[in-house]
Amino acid sequence: MFNSRILISQISPWLIWIAAHTGLLVQFNVELQPAMADAALFATLLFSGTLSITLILRTYRPDWRRSFAVLTWNGMLAFAVAWIYRWISTFLLQPGTRILDKTEHGFTLLIVLAFLVLTSSSLLNWLWFTLKEQEENEKWKADVEGMAREAELAGLRQQLQPHFLFNSLNSISALLNSDPAEARKMLQLLSDFLRGTVKKDPNIKISLKEELEQVELYFKIEQVRFGHRLKTSISITQEIETCTIPALLLQPLVENAIKFGLYGTTGEVLIAIIAAKEGNLIEISISNPYDPDASPKRGTGFGIRSVQRRLYLLYARNDLLQTTYENGTFLARIRVPQIPVMTI
Amino acid sequence: MIRTLLIDDEPLARQLLRDYLRSSPDIEIVGECNDGFEAMKAIQEHKPDLLFLDIQMPKISGFELLELLDEIPGVIFTTAFDEYALKAFEASATDYLLKPFSAERLSKALDKFRQQGKKVKQTEELIEKVNSDNSPSDRIVVKNGADIRIIPLTEIRYLEAYDDYVKIFTKTGMFLKKQTLQHFESALDANSFVRIHRSILLNLKELSRIEPAEKDNHFAVLADKSRLPLSRTGYLKLKAALGIK
Numbered sequence: 001m002f003n004s005r006i007l008i009s010q011i012s013p014w015l016i017w018i019a020a021h022t023g024l025l026v027q028f029n030v031e032l033q034p035a036m037a038d039a040a041l042f043a044t045l046l047f048s049g050t051l052s053i054t055l056i057l058r059t060y061r062p063d064w065r066r067s068f069a070v071l072t073w074n075g076m077l078a079f080a081v082a083w084i085y086r087w088i089s090t091f092l093l094q095p096g097t098r099i100l101d102k103t104e105h106g107f108t109l110l111i112v113l114a115f116l117v118l119t120s121s122s123l124l125n126w127l128w129f130t131l132k133e134q135e136e137n138e139k140w141k142a143d144v145e146g147m148a149r150e151a152e153l154a155g156l157r158q159q160l161q162p163h164f165l166f167n168s169l170n171s172i173s174a175l176l177n178s179d180p181a182e183a184r185k186m187l188q189l190l191s192d193f194l195r196g197t198v199k200k201d202p203n204i205k206i207s208l209k210e211e212l213e214q215v216e217l218y219f220k221i222e223q224v225r226f227g228h229r230l231k232t233s234i235s236i237t238q239e240i241e242t243c244t245i246p247a248l249l250l251q252p253l254v255e256n257a258i259k260f261g262l263y264g265t266t267g268e269v270l271i272a273i274i275a276a277k278e279g280n281l282i283e284i285s286i287s288n289p290y291d292p293d294a295s296p297k298r299g300t301g302f303g304i305r306s307v308q309r310r311l312y313l314l315y316a317r318n319d320l321l322q323t324t325y326e327n328g329t330f331l332a333r334i335r336v337p338q339i340p341v342m343t344i
Numbered sequence: 345m346i347r348t349l350l351i352d353d354e355p356l357a358r359q360l361l362r363d364y365l366r367s368s369p370d371i372e373i374v375g376e377c378n379d380g381f382e383a384m385k386a387i388q389e390h391k392p393d394l395l396f397l398d399i400q401m402p403k404i405s406g407f408e409l410l411e412l413l414d415e416i417p418g419v420i421f422t423t424a425f426d427e428y429a430l431k432a433f434e435a436s437a438t439d440y441l442l443k444p445f446s447a448e449r450l451s452k453a454l455d456k457f458r459q460q461g462k463k464v465k466q467t468e469e470l471i472e473k474v475n476s477d478n479s480p481s482d483r484i485v486v487k488n489g490a491d492i493r494i495i496p497l498t499e500i501r502y503l504e505a506y507d508d509y510v511k512i513f514t515k516t517g518m519f520l521k522k523q524t525l526q527h528f529e530s531a532l533d534a535n536s537f538v539r540i541h542r543s544i545l546l547n548l549k550e551l552s553r554i555e556p557a558e559k560d561n562h563f564a565v566l567a568d569k570s571r572l573p574l575s576r577t578g579y580l581k582l583k584a585a586l587g588i589k
Contacts, residue, residue, distance in 0.1 A: 163400070166424035167354065170443035174360035225354055263353070266379050266402045 011047075018043045025099055034097040041089060042099070045081045046114055050121040052077070057125045070122055078115035082107060149313055161255065164221075165190075171225050186224045193217040197248065205244040208275060208282060212236060215254050215273065222258055229268045236275040243282050245336045246314055252303035253286050253332045259303075260330060261288030281335040290330035307334065345372045346458075347390060351383045351406070352398040352422065357443065361396055361422070364447045368454060380404035384412065385490045394418040394457060404492065408485040412492065414522070420453050484512065486519040493519060497536070501550045501566065503528055505543040538585045540564055540578035548585060 021039035026032060053074070062070060086107060089098050100106040168190050175183035196214045212234055219232045254271075261269045275284045304323060311320040315337055322333045348371050350358045358376050365371045374390040377383040379402045387395075397419055399406040406423075410416055421440040439453040484495045495514055504511040505525040512519045529539050540546045546564060554574070555563045562574040564582065574582065 162425040166443050167357075170360065170424065170445075171354065171356040173444040174356040174363070177363050178359060225356060228355065263400065264402055266353075266381075 014043050014047050017046075021099065025097070025102070028102050030097045034093055038089065038093055038098050041092065042085050042110070045085050046117055049077045049081050049114065049118050053118060053122050054125050057122065057129060061126060061129060071119065074118040074122060075115055077118055078111050081114045081118075082110040085110065164255075165194075167225065168221055175224075182224070186221065189217055189221050189224070193221060197251070204247055206247045207241065208236065208243045208245055208284075209241040211245055211247065211250055212273070212275070214248070215250055218251070218254060218258075219271070222262065226262055229266075230262055231268065231270045232272070233270065234273045234275075236273075237277070240275060240277050240282055243277070243336075243338055245282065245284075246310070249307065249310065249336070250284065250286070250334070252307050253334065256303040256332070257286050257288035257330070260290050265289055265291055278335070280338050282338060283333065283335045285331060285333045287329055287331045289328055290325060291328065292325075304332065346370055346394050347372050347374045347392045348394045348396065349373075349375050349377065349383070349386055349390065349392040349417075350396045351377045351380075351401070351409075352396070353378050353401045354398075357398065357422065360444075361450075364450045367447070368451065370458075371454070378402075380406070380409040381492055383409055384487065384492055387413065387417070388490055392417050394420065396420050396422055399423045404485050404494065412485060412487045418457050420457065484521065486512065486521045488519070495519065497532065497547075498549075500547050501568075502547055502572065503537075503545040535585070538578075538581055540582050541573055541575045544572055544578075546572065546582075551582075554579075554582065 018036070018039045021042065022032070022035045025035035025038060030038075086100060089100065095101060098106075100110065103109055168186070172183050172186050172190070175186060193214070196217065216232075216234060219230070223230050223232070250273075254273075257271050261271050269289050271286070271288045273284065273286050275282060277283075304321070308318070308321050311334075312318055317337075320335045320337075324331045324333075348365070350361050350373060352358050352361070362373065365373065371394075374392055375386045377386050381403055383395075383397075386392075395417055397406045397409070399421060400423070404412075406421065410419065422443060422445070423440065424443045439456050441449060441453060482497055484497070484500070486493050486495060495512060499514045499516070501513045501515065503525060504513065506520070508522060509520045510523050510525055510528060512521060525539075525543065525545055528545055529537070532545070536548055537545050538548055550566045551564055552567045552569075553565045555565050555571070557563050560576070562579050563571045564574055565571055
C-alpha cells in the first residue's frame with residue numbers, strides 16, 4: 001500500500017514549487033492566471049516523473065554502483081518532461097507567457113532543472129526506503145533474538161536429571177513391599193516435585209519461599225533414598241520470604257550439591273542453604289562437602305554454567321554467581337537483584 | 345549355590361534386589377556394599393560368583409571397580425540411566441537391568457547367567473569399550489592388595505611398560521596396573537602424554553629438557569633430574585609435540 005504520509009510529503013513541496021514558479025512569471029509581468037497554468041503544467045509533469053521514480057525505487061533498489069543507470073534514467077526522464085512540457089504548452093498557452101520564453105536557453109535550463117529535481121528525489125527515496133528496511137530488519141532480529149533467548153532459558157531450566165527420576169521410582173518399587181505408607185509418601189513427594197518443575201514458566205519470578213519449598217521437596221526425596229546419611233538445613237529470615245527470584249534458579253545448584261556432596265561421598269553429609277538480604281540483592285549460599293578425588297568425573301560444572309548463563313540473560317551481569325572450594329567444602333554463592341527485571 | 349554380592353550405594357535399591365532374589369533358592373547373598381572400596385574388600389574376602397553392580401557410586405564407579413579385579417566374576421549391572429554405558433551394554437553379552445526393573449526381568453538376567461556362567465571375556469571387552477567411548481578420564485584407579493588409590497592424571501610423571509603391567513610413576517611413588525601401555529597411549533590425551541620410547545609414555549609437563557647422548561641418541565631430563573631414554577621415533581614425536589622443527 002502507498003502510505004498517505006509519503007503522498008503528503010511528496011505533494012507539499014510541489015505546491016511551494018508551483019507558487020515560486022508563478023511568482024517568478026508574475027515578476028516577468030505575466031498575468032496571474034496564465035502564470036499559474038504554466039507553473040501547474042510543468043510541476044505536474046515533473047511530479048509524474050518523481051512519482052515514477054518513487055514507485056520504481058520502492059520495489060527495486062540498486063546499490064550505489066548502479067547509480068549511473070539511475071542517473072541516465074533521470075536524464076532521459078528530465079528531457080522527456082521538458083519536451084512534453086514544451087509540446088503541450090505550445091497548444092495551451094499564449095507565446096510569451098511561458099517560463100520557457102523568458103530566458104535565453106530556456107529549454108536546456110528546464111532539462112537541467114528537471115534533472116536536478118529528479119535526482120534529489122531519487123536520493124531521498126533511496127535513503128528513506130533503505131532506512132525503513134533497516135528498521136524492519138532490526139525489529140526482525142530483535143524478535144528472533146528474543147525467541148532464541150526464551151528457548152535457551154527454557155533449555156537451561158530443563159535440568160531434571162533422568163537419573164534422579166528413575167532412581168526415585170526404583171526406591172518406590174522397593175518400598176512398596178517393605179513399607180507401603182513410606183512408598184505412598186515418596187510418590188507424593190515425587191509428584192509434587194515434578195509438578196513444581198513442569199508448571200513453572202522460566203520467565204516468571206516466584207517468591208523465594210516458593211522456590212525454597214521446591215528445593216525442600218527435592219531434599220526430602222533424596223532423604224528417602226539416602227536418609228541414613230543426608231542432613232539438610234535451610235535458613236531464611238522472614239523479611240525476605242516474599243522477595244522474588246526467577247523460577248527454578250536454584251535447582252541446578254542444589255542438584256550439583258547433591259551430586260558432589262551426596263553421590264560423591266560415603267559418610268554423613270550436610271547440605272546447607274542460607275538466604276539473606278544484602279542491599280538491593282538477596283544472597284543465597286549453598287554449601288556441600290566435596291572430595292575432589294572421589295567425585296563423579298562426568299558432567300562437572302554444567303549446572304554451574306547453566307545458572308551463570310541464565311543470570312546473564314536475565315540481568316546482563318556475569319558476577320552474580322561465585323563458587324569457592326575450601327577445606328573440603330564447596331560453596332556456591334548466588335546473588336539475585338531485586339530491581340525490575342527486563343521481561344521477555 | 346550362586347554366591348552373590350550386592351553393590352549399590354542406595355539401601356533401598358539393595359533391599360529391592362534382596363526382595364526379588366528371595367524367590368531364587370539357588371542365590372546366596374554373601375554381602376552388601378555401599379561403595380567400590382567396600383566391594384573390593386568383600387570380593388577378595390568372599391570370592392563371589394555373581395555381582396549386582398551399580399555404575400554410579402561414590403569414590404569409584406562400577407566400571408573402575410571391575411578394572412581393579414584380577415578375576416572378574418559374573419556381573420549384572422543395575423543402573424538408572426547412563427546413555428554412554430547403555431550403548432556398550434547392548435554390544436556385549438553382559439546383562440544389565442534398568443532401574444526400576446521387574447522381578448521377571450531380573451529372573452531373565454539370572455537365567456542368562458546360569459546358562460552362560462561367567463562371561464569374563466565379554467565383561468573385559470565391555471570395560472574396554474566403555475573406556476574408549478568415554479571422554480578422556482581425568483584419573484586412573486589402582487589397587488595394592490585391598491587398598492585402592494585414585495591417581496589424578498596431573499600427578500603422573502610417566503608410565504612404563506612392565507610385562508603384563510604398567511608401572512605408573514607419580515610424585516608420591518610407583519603403582520602397578522594390569523594394563524597395556526598401548527591402552528594408555530590411546531586413552532590419554534596425546535597432547536599431554538607422548539610415547540617417547542617403546543616402553544615409556546611421558547607426561548609432557550614433567551619434561552625439563554632434552555639432552556644429547558652419544559651418537560644420535562638423546563635423553564629426556566625430567567623436572568627431578570632423572571633421565572629417560574628417547575627412541576629415535578620418540579625423539580621426533582617429542583619434538584613434534586613441543587612444536588620444535
